[in-house]
Amino acid sequence: MEDLGRVFDRVADTYDAGRPAYPDEVFRALSEVSGIDLDGATAIDVGAGTGILTRALRARGSQVIAVDAGAEMLARLVARAAEEEGVPGLAAVLADGNALPLADGVADLVTYAQSWHWLDPVASIAEARRVLRPEGSIVGCWNFNHAAAADWLAAYEARLAEEVPAYCGPAVEQWSVPPIAAAFEVVEERWIPWTRLIGIEDLLLDLRSHSYMAALSLEAADDLVDRQRAELRAEFPEGLLSVPMRVYLAVGR
Ligand SMILES: C[S@@+](CC[C@H](N)C(=O)[O-])C[C@H]1O[C@@H](n2cnc3c(N)ncnc32)[C@H](O)[C@@H]1O
Numbered sequence: 001m002e003d004l005g006r007v008f009d010r011v012a013d014t015y016d017a018g019r020p021a022y023p024d025e026v027f028r029a030l031s032e033v034s035g036i037d038l039d040g041a042t043a044i045d046v047g048a049g050t051g052i053l054t055r056a057l058r059a060r061g062s063q064v065i066a067v068d069a070g071a072e073m074l075a076r077l078v079a080r081a082a083e084e085e086g087v088p089g090l091a092a093v094l095a096d097g098n099a100l101p102l103a104d105g106v107a108d109l110v111t112y113a114q115s116w117h118w119l120d121p122v123a124s125i126a127e128a129r130r131v132l133r134p135e136g137s138i139v140g141c142w143n144f145n146h147a148a149a150a151d152w153l154a155a156y157e158a159r160l161a162e163e164v165p166a167y168c169g170p171a172v173e174q175w176s177v178p179p180i181a182a183a184f185e186v187v188e189e190r191w192i193p194w195t196r197l198i199g200i201e202d203l204l205l206d207l208r209s210h211s212y213m214a215a216l217s218l219e220a221a222d223d224l225v226d227r228q229r230a231e232l233r234a235e236f237p238e239g240l241l242s243v244p245m246r247v248y249l250a251v252g253r
């Protein structure tokens with residue numbers, strides 16, 4: 001339990017500041033595919049982190065039980081929720097998503113946003129099935145830079161692949177989405193494209209929040225961020241980026 005999520009606890013502030021939210025289309029697709037109205041649904045958001053998906057579900061009327069193994073990540077989620085005065089319906093639980101401290105059959109949705117690949121692929125899904133109501137759904141989603149959609153982004157990812165030993169992403173030839181769909185019954189998968197408009201410094205904050213960056217020494221991470229900044233500034237002197245993104249969404253039982 002102590003080791004779980006530790007890597008993200010080290011970058012909780014940059015994660016909170018730098019990572020993108022999920023576009024509206026993800027929630028429309030989730031409701032359509034699962035047949036579950038988010039307004040009034042009970043969701044268990046496993047690996048909730050600083051609460052990016054948790055907040056989006058709550059904003060759409062869901063009651064959310066946010067579960068995460070990282071105390072620092074969960075503390076950001078709770079602090080943000082405290083700022084949202086008058087928005088009820090949140091429980092935050094410091095726990096292992098492979099052994100949920102929750103009763104059977106309590107949820108309409110179990111969600112894993114950028115998180116299922118950190119869990120045990122068998123135990124996590126068994127737990128999700130246990131805590132779901134009979135008509136409930138399991139949801140996995142991941143936000144990716146769509147590197148193939150822009151030369152500058154492909155070059156940005158290629159520099160990461162060259163310089164970061166633990167890099168995992170679209171610049172790796174054998175890279176693929178986490179195989180959550182293989183763990184499901186009744187699966188529908190969708191790719192949802194969207195565009196993220198951000199400044200260069202915000203993209204660099206996002207970069208620093210990745211686990212493969214947290215594995216570098218501070219000096220090596222700073223050098224890499226400086227190099228990426230120089231390349232991006234040379235290409236986009238006005239400092240603004242239009243980043244092609246896509247969300248992989250898998251919904252099953
Ligand atoms: C990449 S973050 C995703 C955060 C958030 N869901 C989002 O969409 O940005 C992965 C999260 O999974 C958590 N995590 C990793 N292993 C876990 C486990 N076994 N049980 C619960 N949470 C875990 C980490 O602490 C981290 O907060």
